[in-house]
Amino acid sequence: MRLGFSKAEEDFRAECADWLNAQMAGEFSDIKGITTLTEKAERRKEWEQQLAAHKWSCIGWPEKWGGRGASLAEQVIFAEEYARAGVPGRVNHIGIELAGPTILTFGTDEQKQQFLPDIAAGSTIFCQGFSEPNAGSDLASVRTKAQLENGKWVVNGQKIWTSLAHISDWIFVIARSEEGTKGPRGLTFLMMPIDQPGIEIRGIQQINGDAEFNETFFTDATCPEDSLIGAPGEGWKIAMGLLAFERGVSTLGQQMGFRNELDAIIAAAKANGSANDPLIRQRIAKAEIGLQLMRYGALRMLSNSDHSKVDGAALTYKIQWASWRRSLGELGMDVLGQAAEVTDNPAYEWGMLPNLFLFSRSDTIYGGTNQIQRNMIAERALGMPREPRGDT
Structure with a gap:
């Protein structure tokens, strides 16, 4: 186990710190120190794009997809300096840390082309549709259903505690696509656009007055047949892979x-x-x-x-x-x-x-x-x- 960093890595740390501190003292000083995820959401979307413009958005991704191909040590250093500089939490952390790596690992070439550039650029914000009212930590108990009809997945059900759904563009959803299945069997992992008539989002006010979380309702909401990651019924495997990235x-x-x-x-x-x-x-x-x-x-x-x-x-x-x-x-x-x-x-x-x-x-x-x-x-x-x- 390495408990220290090389000189080159410490030089990289200085580069990270200099850039982040300059941003927080300059153009983006108005967001420094924010501790909630909803405050100045639009301004923080601009920050996502600023990170992307300077190749700091997803440094561990391959350069082909907007990253730097950074080593594990460099990713650790950047994460530490990001927090040390007082930069607020990423409003697209679901896209950068979960959706993106999942697509990189399990997605098709077409899906990578469709999603990864916009995630890296900060122009597409993702949220996660896993938990349900009666299936919080127990992902295997989800009841939201997905049926394949006329070349589209049709989704009905409810998700809850959907972080930042109200400012997101896409949501990845675990839904039960095989009638009569229980537990981890028969689940499918779908990528769905949020801006559609079949998806309704209701905010949940938290004990601290913030409203980061939401209820998300699906009523005949749709996505194309090829919007699934993996194959039908492989949703549990994909979800477990995604949670490992967390x-x-x-x-x-x-x-x-x-x-x-x-x-x-x-x-x-x-x-x-x-x-x-x-x-x-x-x-x-x-x-x-x-x-x-x-x-x-x-x-x-x-x-x-x-x-x-x-x-x-x-x-x-x-x-x-x-x-x-x-x-x-x-x-x-x-x-x-x-x-x-x-x-x-x-x-x-x-x-x-x-x-x-x-x-x-x-x-x-x-x-x-x-x-x-x-x-x-x-x-x-x-x-x-x-x-x-x-x-x-």
Whole structure:
């Protein structure tokens, strides 16, 4: 496992940092430090295009498709410097980190030509249609149906918690295309344009006042027959491949965001005197140790070159960071004390640390609840018997 970077890689880090910091101090200074995904959405679409214009949008992709063919170390460095510079989260992270790599791996040449250039250019925004009201972390229980009729897939059903669907152009959807199937069998992975009469999007206001998530309804919504990735019935395989990309190099950038949050808590503790409390100091030290352990664990996970085996470290990462960050949000509130419970903003808007606390309540739920993560660790990493399920 490599714990450091070469001189050439550190030179690349300086290049990344110089460009990102110049952007945040110049033309795009108005978006620096934004912590929610919906604030200034149109301006952040312009930022996506700025990244693309300078070949920073998807640096790990092949140059043919708008990337730089960057090494794993370079991708890690860019993700870290992106967060360190205070740049807001990518509004097209679903396209760059999930849809794009899935198309690169499983898509046809025609699909690559259709989608990849526009994703890389920041002109096509993707969202993900997996979770349903009765199938959140349990993807195998989806009920949304897809039927092939007259050369088109016709989709009916509902998805929920669809991040940024209201500003997206396309959605990839897991739907049940074989009548009578259960569990992972009979699922198909479809790419669908959102701007059509058969798709309705309703926003969901979150506890922190943001509205990143949506309900998405499909009523005879359509897409061409060749819009599926893989073959009919291979949706589970494609989805599992896609979710593997979710644990990629962005994890190190995510941790740099955590670094910023922990630093804000430390600064607040010093400012209001709560740093003098030995229990607060102990909790800060524990958070620091946890963050360092996550970094080393992520580097070890990314250094694993044998992808033929189940990586137990990769399976533990989601539950590790989600539980850690939930505790971090609680620490932030305890450091601020009563000041965390009031805001000077006229609307329901909060500062960084109250927002951290409110949003982090969902970290152990979305993307696979802690319970689901424990099942995966037990069954796939440790080889323990499967939990009884209704589809068996």
